[in-house]
Amino acid sequence: MTAIALLTLDARGSGGVLDSARGTVQELLGPVRTFGDWVTGPIRNAWRGVVSFDDVEAENAQLRGQLAEAQASVLRVGELERDRQELLALMGARDVVQAIPRVTARVIDAPVSNFERTIVVDAGRRDGIREGMPVESGDGLIGRVSRADPSWSLVELLTDPNFDAGVRIVRSGDDGLASGRGPGRDLEVSYIELETVVIPGETVVTSGFEGSTFPAGLLVGTVTDVEPDAVRGAQRVTVHPAADLERLRWAQVLLYEPEVPEPVIVDREPDDDPAEAGTVGGES
Structure with a gap:
């Protein structure tokens, strides 16, 4: 208080x-x-x-x-x-390559297992696509069309063991054959001469052999390893694909069909003169 x-x-x-x-x-x-x-x-x-x-x-x-x-x-x-x-x-x-018409398509199906080396794109025969046409991404070659339906196409990837393509090592200009070796493995290029100097990091493109399903100049990848093969008298060159085949979202199909060389006509000796043949026949 x-x-x-x-x-x-x-x-x-x-x-x-x-x-x-x-x-x-x-x-x-x-x-x-x-x-x-x-x-x-x-x-x-x-x-x-x-x-x-x-x-x-x-x-x-x-x-x-x-x-x-x-x-x-x-x-x-x-x-x-x-x-x-x-x-x-x-x-x-x-x-990069000559102005070849292309069809841009979305990848709608990817490999479901490690054994499948194909993808499906949402463009097909109605878009002008045919079997054998090259397919690339923005980074480089990814494969070729193995089947073309009206609205979709099956693409065989370049890592498939059945895949082959004629290639050229840009620096040396030597040509060889690139082959797939299975999922997750780099390509192997054969038929490169032992005398050719090949350096890891070199660029490899399609060679465009006459009659090849690929035009010249498509980017394939870069050299990662070189191993002489004395038995074959050539080098085995390992090439890492330029395109990321595991994360494909878009692709372009090149509407390219190689020119088929005309058949070579072998000269033959001319037939006997019909008149002479008639004469001989008449004489006999």
Whole structure:
């Protein structure tokens, strides 16, 4: 009661002795108030936490939703950007080889096992595609059409063991035959002479042999290893494909059909003169 009275008088503007008395009372009550704050502080903080928990949880849920939406947007943008870059690369491929008509198609089916080395694209005979036509991505050659239906085509990848293509090592100009060796393995190029200097990192392109199903100049890959084969009198060159065959999304089919050389007519000796033959026959 004394403290209340002193504080009331102070509020009315009393001074002097009252000020001194107020100070003395505050000094006496200070430790008690401090102890009370120490005891009740955690309780108050815990209560505030309980009261605001629902608000915090709701805010966290909202933030998680916004983060998920942002991540989805980033993935969509990234996917569109990859498509754009791959399509631009495909269009740029026109400058590498002569202006051959092309059909751009989406890859709609990929290998379902390690034994399948084929893909399916959503373009076919109605688009002008025929069996044997080359297929490439924006990075390089990926294979050839092995079957063409009206609306889709089956593409044999160049890593298939049945795949062969005439190639040329750009720096030396030597020609060889590139063959597939199975899934996940590099190509092997045969018939490169022992005297030819082949350096890892060299570019390999299609050679465009006469009658070949591939035109000259399609990028195949780069040399990764060279091993002399004294028995065959040639080198075995390993080539890593330029195209990423595991992540194909788009492809271009080159509407290329090799010119079939005209048959060579062997000269034959002319037949006997019919008149002479008749004469001889008449004489006999």
